Amino acid sequence: MDYPKLSAHVDSRKDEFLKELGTILRIQSISADPSKKGEMVRCAETIAGMMSSAGIENVRLFQTEGNPLVYGDHIHAGDKPTVLVYGHYDVQPVDPLSEWVTPPFEPTVKGADLYARGSTDDKGQLFIHLKAFESFRTLFKSLPVNLKYIFEGEEEIGSVHLEPFIRSHAELLNADVVVISDTSMYGRDMPTICYGLRGMAYIELTVENAGIDLHSGSFGGAVENPVHVLADIISKLHDKYARVTVPHFYDDVLDVSKQERGEIARLPYTDEEFLRQSGAVAPYGEYGYTTNERLWIRPTLDVNGIYGGFTGEGAKTIIPAKATAKISMRLVPNQRSSKIIELFETHVQQIAPPTVKVAVKKMHSGEPALTPIDHPAVRAASDALELVFGKKPYFILEGGSIPEVLTFQQALDAPVVLLGFGLPDENSHAPNEHLYPRHFFDGIKTVAVLYEKLGRR
């Protein structure tokens, strides 16, 4: 592949590409706003038109009970790998509008950046894939991989219709690798691949004594207080090294190689910056691990909410009838949410005193996901990034979950590569969302090179 030719081509089209991106950035496709239904359809149709113009075939809209999904493909590479590209054309709401320095749906270049709602999340990144396809096809005629595209309009409202669609169209979407550009690089000029996500087991723990709140004058001191018991249980769930004390909790945690920990260690990190981002008083977590390791490769247990008794203004003197904690455990490979919940419940029932009733209710769960760092698809992405950015990419993980990643991985049994070109400070869900055009153009080049790298397999 003639990379200088590709690079020169993209560079020569900069204004044109940004202008074309502006067309879809102008569409107010806020999926959370029911009054924008028309805009959603207009955005889907506009993107479908762009796909056809670029040479993508079989372009069609799939209606759902919500917003349409846009599909297209280009299957002319025979037994070469098939790449499925996912993106979303819906955007976050814009309020508070007063905090925007430029109108959210009028793309505006300010300094080095392009300001508009959706510029980075995810219209800009979706558009990278269209321009990569178009550029490759214009320059080199035939594509070295088979390509499929699926773009949804409900990512910002929970992707409710995506999973059933994927499951019922597994053959249509069948692919060897899924590429998603909807995440951020670790920082400017730091090409990044995200190769894993933590899973989740979410439960509700309730401690109950009397069926009703009791007057603390009439009963205080002579009955067990459910809040005290809940506090006791919570305080026993971690040891003084911030390790989770549920027996066998760590049994299935996959060993993380020295190489991977080395990759994490070479990322720029300072406590000061972490504290600035989090607002926390101090870094705190499992003994023996760095902050990024705590966030990415170690499972956690956190109370996400707690309530019991009187929670209004002022004072009320009661022994609460019951107290509840919402608790989530972030999981890492190869922990399984069902087993973890079982271990949790067994442990809690074992340490619960006989003076109360304790119940564990399963809320929701998701498994951890990992595309190994040495997977051929990850390596192809890494090579593409290195060629375009001129430096070895950084390997990161994500502490949260991205539901569609799991769905693709499970329903299609295909590895997912998270090749994000956003930046952490581009305000993807806040006022003044913006895009750094250099990463946008480098993204186009990277994706085109990635076709070539994947085609060599």
Added chain:
Amino acid sequence: MDYPKLSAHVDSRKDEFLKELGTILRIQSISADPSKKGEMVRCAETIAGMMSSAGIENVRLFQTEGNPLVYGDHIHAGDKPTVLVYGHYDVQPVDPLSEWVTPPFEPTVKGADLYARGSTDDKGQLFIHLKAFESFRTLFKSLPVNLKYIFEGEEEIGSVHLEPFIRSHAELLNADVVVISDTSMYGRDMPTICYGLRGMAYIELTVENAGIDLHSGSFGGAVENPVHVLADIISKLHDKYARVTVPHFYDDVLDVSKQERGEIARLPYTDEEFLRQSGAVAPYGEYGYTTNERLWIRPTLDVNGIYGGFTGEGAKTIIPAKATAKISMRLVPNQRSSKIIELFETHVQQIAPPTVKVAVKKMHSGEPALTPIDHPAVRAASDALELVFGKKPYFILEGGSIPEVLTFQQALDAPVVLLGFGLPDENSHAPNEHLYPRHFFDGIKTVAVLYEKLGRR
């Protein structure tokens, strides 16, 4: 004093007394209901009229910004003690009305009992004092003590105007002993004196880390969770013997005599009955004390409410920015609320980790109250009860506080005797409130005898 004559007189007037009580029970003096303003005034005026008819002098209504206070006196006993009687003419709301078996404001005799809202709390008990005065005066002409009466119409809504009134009319209300009949006997045919109340120190404890809720995917495992810290602190506030661990918490607790513990021990008590009343799974409390001792003579610390993070339906994955517990400590003589709050705050700040900010906010407080069991006024009441009921009275305490008791004690520097004639199962705040007439008549006799006993001092 010719007790047989008194007793025969009261017995001969039973129907008349109940009928007269009916007059005020028919008035819908629900202080919580703004539409009943007229009824409140009518009730105050009716009682004032009854007081004058009974021979009480200087009867007048004091207007407040709420409902009027009714005052009257009879000061003709020279240097004999002055007794101040407190009662209240307002009643609890009646809802749910559908659960009443007889109309709440139509006094109805059913079985042995008289059913009506206010029959026991507190119109019936207030009326005992009017009929005791009237009977004594009718039979024996001169009263052996000076008497003052103050009846309020806002007890069920927090007595907001009573305290300032007492403080600004301390001379008018000045007395040697305050008698309040607004509590219950321990059981039927169990004459009872309540000689102490626990106090209260109420605080709000807040643990805060980041200024905002953090995404538990992005930050979980690497920052301190305020709920965990709050749970840790709460779990450290009691030891395994259910003793409060705040240093010096028990320093000022008055020794309770063997005699007093003996009085408590002779009260009928079973765990079964206690569990039925409380609904609790098991009795639980400070090691080395019985249930009644835990409730009455031992201080406590209870979380009355706790909240932090996500408390709605479903699941939200956040590290809460902060978590708050509302904590009250029930105090016994001679603990002082201000000192206890100081000890609490010092302790909590000492055990708080450096990874969070911890704040203690003082909510409200009240001191414990005690009229010693061997106080002459308590002995006079005890003698009166023994004469009328034919058995030695039981001595109990109250685990909760009765704000007006403290106010009288502090503002007038007078001992308070709680001489209640209600019963614990008379539904004072529930549908089908009722009064056991035998106790009502015995109450009239007891109060008349009490004048005589107090007059001998």
